[in-house]
Amino acid sequence: MPDAADLERALRAAGLRVTRPRLAVLDAVHAHPHVDTEALIGAARARLGAVSHQAVYDVLRVLTDTGLVRRIQPQGSVARYEARVGDNHHHLVCRSCGAISDVDCATGQAPCLTPSVDGGFLVDEAEVVYWGRCRSCATARTAPAPPDPDGSTAQRGTP
Numbered sequence: 001m002p003d004a005a006d007l008e009r010a011l012r013a014a015g016l017r018v019t020r021p022r023l024a025v026l027d028a029v030h031a032h033p034h035v036d037t038e039a040l041i042g043a044a045r046a047r048l049g050a051v052s053h054q055a056v057y058d059v060l061r062v063l064t065d066t067g068l069v070r071r072i073q074p075q076g077s078v079a080r081y082e083a084r085v086g087d088n089h090h091h092l093v094c095r096s097c098g099a100i101s102d103v104d105c106a107t108g109q110a111p112c113l114t115p116s117v118d119g120g121f122l123v124d125e126a127e128v129v130y131w132g133r134c135r136s137c138a139t140a141r142t143a144p145a146p147p148d149p150d151g152s153t154a155q156r157g158t159p
């Protein structure tokens, strides 16, 4: 985890002025990978007191525009933010609970998939999302039903 001095250095290196909202949001994104906007607003308020939604949105836009923060938005999810940038890593997303987990790039560099036909496009990235069920959702789904107290096994529905 970067400390406050590291975060200030990162902001300056990106050509940004160091402000308390920027520090608070950047710190929260480092602390909570794949955090959503609501949680970031909560984290910023916990640290700074009154901060408007708009202020947090503005900070997020600046941080993503300068590449300090990466915005991802798996289908069906709200926008999420992470500080692990520049490595073309992908995400495992749980269809059941929406949990997101990082996974290294399949080949080590973008684009890690080559289109079968490129149509003359200069392809620089393939957006890869691995969909499935996280460990706990998969376990919950495949766990055997508890034994029936009265011995009836006729009902086999999901609750």
Ligand SMILES: [Zn+2]
Residues within 6 Å of the ligand: 094, 095, 096, 097, 098, 099, 133, 134, 135, 136, 137, 138
């Ligand atoms: Zn899950």
Ligand SMILES: [Zn+2]
Residues within 6 Å of the ligand: 033, 034, 082, 084, 089, 090, 091, 101, 102
């Ligand atoms: Zn990630």
